[in-house]
Amino acid sequence: MKREFYKDLENKYKEVSLLYEIMGILHWDRSTVMPESSVVGRTDQLTNLYVLSHKMLKDKKIYNCIKQSEKIKKLNIWEKKNLKLIKKEFIINNSLDKKLLEKISLATSKCEMQWRISKENNDFKSIIPYLEEVIKLRKIEAKIKSKVLKCSLYDALLNDHEDGLSSKKIDKIFDQLILFLPKFLEEVLDFQKKNKKIIPIKDKIEIQKQEKLGRLLMQKIGFDFSYGRLDVSMHPFCGGAYKDSRITTRYNEKNFIESLMGVLHETGHALYNLGLPEKWKYQPVGDALGTVVHESQSLFMEMQICRSFEFLKFASPFMRKVFNKKGKQWEANNLYNIYTLVKPSFIRVDADEVTYPLHVIIRYKIEKDLIEGNIKVKEIPNVWNMYMNDFLNIKPKNNKEGCLQDIHWFDGTFGYFPTYTLGAIYASQLFSKIKKELPNLNIQIANGKFNHLINWLRSNVHSKGSLSNSEDLVKKVTGEELNIEYFKKHLINRYLN
Amino acid sequence: MKREFYKDLENKYKEVSLLYEIMGILHWDRSTVMPESSVVGRTDQLTNLYVLSHKMLKDKKIYNCIKQSEKIKKLNIWEKKNLKLIKKEFIINNSLDKKLLEKISLATSKCEMQWRISKENNDFKSIIPYLEEVIKLRKIEAKIKSKVLKCSLYDALLNDHEDGLSSKKIDKIFDQLILFLPKFLEEVLDFQKKNKKIIPIKDKIEIQKQEKLGRLLMQKIGFDFSYGRLDVSMHPFCGGAYKDSRITTRYNEKNFIESLMGVLHETGHALYNLGLPEKWKYQPVGDALGTVVHESQSLFMEMQICRSFEFLKFASPFMRKVFNKKGKQWEANNLYNIYTLVKPSFIRVDADEVTYPLHVIIRYKIEKDLIEGNIKVKEIPNVWNMYMNDFLNIKPKNNKEGCLQDIHWFDGTFGYFPTYTLGAIYASQLFSKIKKELPNLNIQIANGKFNHLINWLRSNVHSKGSLSNSEDLVKKVTGEELNIEYFKKHLINRYLN
Incomplete structure (x- = not known):
């Protein structure tokens, strides 16, 4: 019976994972073939998938599946590691709130746009307030994550990548x-x-x-x-x-x-x-x-x-x-x-x-x-x-x-x-x-x-x-x-x- | 206060609508630039979005927003029509069950694949069982929809398009x-x-x-x-x-x-x-x-x-x-x-x-x-x-x-x-x-x-x-x-x- 909870967890994760797959295709499309002015709609699409996957990962049903799966003794090493990794993602997503993520998304896209201009004009001064805002927000995020991961601020951001x-x-x-x-x-x-x-x-x-x-x-x-x-x-x-x-x-x-x-x-x-x-x-x-x-x-x-x-x-x-x-x-x-x-x-x-x-x-x-x-x-x-x-x-x-x-x-x-x-x-x-x-x-x-x-x-x-x-x-x-x-x-x- | 329900309904629908937008891009990609063997993953991605949008449209929160919005007197004609259209989609999605949709998706993709072969070989006989299965399932769907829409079986399918x-x-x-x-x-x-x-x-x-x-x-x-x-x-x-x-x-x-x-x-x-x-x-x-x-x-x-x-x-x-x-x-x-x-x-x-x-x-x-x-x-x-x-x-x-x-x-x-x-x-x-x-x-x-x-x-x-x-x-x-x-x-x- 309990094993079904693990299978259910896999299925639930698959739904999120497929959204990541789709984001991969949409990112590729944006960088290669997308008409230039379609970027507005693409941002809507990507933000939607991002928020949706965040929401799906925070779902209480996932938490229940994790708790129940942890009680199963017969998981093989792949399943055990999988459970551990899903749990980590669940905990991190649960600690972050949608509004912060949206703020970060906005600040980084503004900063990136300004960067193109500042770089072109060789004008570091003009980028300062934008980068300060990005760093401020990412530090808030890092602080939250560092508590969950029990590590320093910078290490919390390293953890996004490794x-x-x-x-x-x-x-x-x-x-x-x-x-x-x-x-x-x-x-x-x-x-x-x-x-x-x-x-x-x-x-x-x-x-x-x-x-x-x-x-x-x-x-x-x-x-x-x-x-x-x-x-x-x-x-x-x-x-x-x-x-x-x-x-x-x-x-x-x-x-x-x-x-x-x-x-x-x-x-x-x-x-x-x-x-x-x-x-x-x-x-x-x-x-x-x-x-x-x-x-x-x-x-x-x-x-x-x-x-x-x-x-x-x-x-x-x-x-x-x-x-x-x-x-x-x-x-x-x-x-x-x-x-x-x-x-x-x-x-x-x-x-x-x-x-x-x-x-x-x-x-x-x-x-x-x-x-x-x-x-x-x-x-x-x-x-x-x-x-x-x-x-x-x-x-x-x-x-x-x-x-x-x-x-x-x-x-x-x-x-x-x-x-x-x-x-x-x-x-x-x-x-x-x-x-x-x-x-x-x-x-x-x-x-x-x-x-x-x-x-x-x-x-x-x-x-x-x-x-x-x-x-x-x-x-x-x-x-x-x-x-x-x-x-x-x-x-x-x-x-x- | 009640107006917020309508705005909320619009926001909820937007989430689903953006999934349709994404499906549009994924379909285009599949027909034009996708590597041929990547079709397996693409089917997973599209099915996922399809099932997800169906689930989101069936959500009880949408139903509540519709009910509350219907009580608002100050909707303009665009909003009124919008409410009506969302309600229709909600009702139809609610009448259909995920398993039937998945069965149809499977039967049609099998039939389509067989059709390519049957057409190539000019062999109508070989397609018969596949097309019979497709028609059987779509008739079940039509029957459900025809009750909701109060129309004949064929008219229920016409309604998918107009x-x-x-x-x-x-x-x-x-x-x-x-x-x-x-x-x-x-x-x-x-x-x-x-x-x-x-x-x-x-x-x-x-x-x-x-x-x-x-x-x-x-x-x-x-x-x-x-x-x-x-x-x-x-x-x-x-x-x-x-x-x-x-x-x-x-x-x-x-x-x-x-x-x-x-x-x-x-x-x-x-x-x-x-x-x-x-x-x-x-x-x-x-x-x-x-x-x-x-x-x-x-x-x-x-x-x-x-x-x-x-x-x-x-x-x-x-x-x-x-x-x-x-x-x-x-x-x-x-x-x-x-x-x-x-x-x-x-x-x-x-x-x-x-x-x-x-x-x-x-x-x-x-x-x-x-x-x-x-x-x-x-x-x-x-x-x-x-x-x-x-x-x-x-x-x-x-x-x-x-x-x-x-x-x-x-x-x-x-x-x-x-x-x-x-x-x-x-x-x-x-x-x-x-x-x-x-x-x-x-x-x-x-x-x-x-x-x-x-x-x-x-x-x-x-x-x-x-x-x-x-x-x-x-x-x-x-x-x-x-x-x-x-x-x-x-x-x-x-x-x-």
Whole structure:
């Protein structure tokens, strides 16, 4: 009898989960194909689903199902974890009230709109009151959540993106990076100067051809276009719904280099989504782990696999064929040098693998201090430029290439930035393990054989859904805790050899 | 105080209405851009929204709001009508149970899938059990609705598409058509033989160019692409959401003729949707009237306007320019002869304006008899072929070009067919009125000036939403009841002159 309560809970959650799926499609639509003026209606639609799912999750019937399910002894580990995750969502939703959520939604969308103008005009002053309002409201939310989760304000927001993540854990890792990276960067720049010869590729490449190459390589790696799409949007992302994984990129005729890696990065995300356990679809236990593991999958694909010499050896003939090009600059060696060029620069999304974590650390430090109340919004530009100078030894000319560059804070997102770098570290640790289990992996990649690799990721990561948290996952898969040494080793191997 | 109940009712309905809006986008997505294998998840999403909206409409709180609102004396006419429409939806939803709806959803989707195979194989026998199941379930639904609506079984299904429509009203009109059309058709064929000289256009036209022309003419007529799209799907339709009107077409390189008119037909639908009263968005009173008026708007645009000599005079230079063509066959005269060619044929969607109603009448007679239990599924082919012979004097070689051609019955739709022809009649009556109010309309059309026409439609039809029913609307706008004489006159003018 009691078991029915659990089944009922699953069914009730499925109803909410399907609303999330639909939101995924509506978000994709908004960013890719929606007529521009239809944004008013789309906001109504999304707000409606958001409020509705919040209401459904708060329902007393769910609470009753949770209570009754907790008494069942015969739940298997998936069901137990599922119950735990639903309970957490229930408790958090119950602590938040609809009006606060609506206020946040309004303030963030106002702030984001103003940000586009302020960034365009390189005018930080104009954004200050908007960002202050966003931070004020998100702090109220954080305070409520921090009580439920028994953690600090900032950690409560981290929890939106990664279950159980704390700034204590992040600090431990980032401190090691701060000790290592700036000095390492100098060595790499020095090494590069002596050893790296690049024939630059200045060819204009038609967008159609870039797209063709992207699709081709996605397919070669294992992306199934009967379950997904590749499109264009202002900011690349991976979205859609379960078994309907839609990635986007943006093209630049004068620079195909970054757009291609963007596609392969998002392919990593998409393969994760498509590999989630079908048996647990529409349940939180069947969902992807937080953004740390998600970024680990995209960075794994982009950084570990696709920027490797072996991959570029495999890909270069396709580039030459699709782009109809020849010459030494299109050979794997030169492509590899291009794709592993290190150069401190202002814009995070254009940063190389070595300097990227430093961009992230700067943002992490600032956003934590903003939420914990240690710095004020108006102080951001100075703090930003100080860190840029300290870590990267460069100073932004203006805020447009400084603290106004990213959308995150202005659309209300806090606690996301550190997951990029944690993901990169996970990726290198996973890769080190895979190489032991698949000793011929490098040869396989050079020959365009990705099936063993993808199968390994599927069975060790993707198919596990949210059964373990990310810490346990890395322990189960690699036999040890998250260890930054793998990341360092990877960087040393790639950039000082 | 009581007024708040009405406002509350509006808010509650808005929540449901936004789910309909979302379904519109998800349907569009499924037919145009969705990866093929993602259909499983999409079915889950749509079923979820369907069941959810049904549940929300049945809610007791809605009933209370309706009861309280009915006591308010100060509702304006829009509010009164809105209350009435919500009440009707509430009553119908309350009479239906979720399990029946789910059964119907399952049976129709099974039947539709089988239909694709049966049609492909020209095998009527294989579809019989599926269609029998669909009809059985829809009859159960019709029986429930017929009690609520106090009408016959078939009329209950008609009501899905047009509030207050009855087979008695349809019979009256269709009987007149049956008396008129077959004889008229003979005359037209005879007249054509003597008077119509056509230089056939056999040029292959690239799809890209056809699309370019379609977009151009849509814009010229008044379609605003910042609130809509034009895409490709297997079956042309107009969908999307309010202020996000998305039409589709299909292209044939060997025959641009029909695809262009398809685009203009759907543009008529889209202009109606985009012209609905913004003040009443997300309320039933602000919604489009049933399919009769919807078809009247599309057929108005396609038949009355775009197949006219004046329109083709305006459009032919654009055709020549976009297609890069010249010669006599591209002159307005010849295009007009092509676009008004009458020829009895088997396929409804390819039929001309004169024979189209006969195709509709055949389907109307058969579906009414199926629902009222006067004929059996297995008898359909014989009855179909008999009618085709009687009305059009041709006999289908097989069921693929006979009773298996349309999707409607096999996806569970009954009561839709007659609205096509009622729409055509409305369109001709409206057009006759417009010509009186805008005496220079023909000159305007020939010069590509559509703003007066569109404004007339906006203020007389589109902006009225569902304030009146379609019968009252035609009376208000034209000063008389629906009168088939306008349609006959239009046909005589166009095809015997």
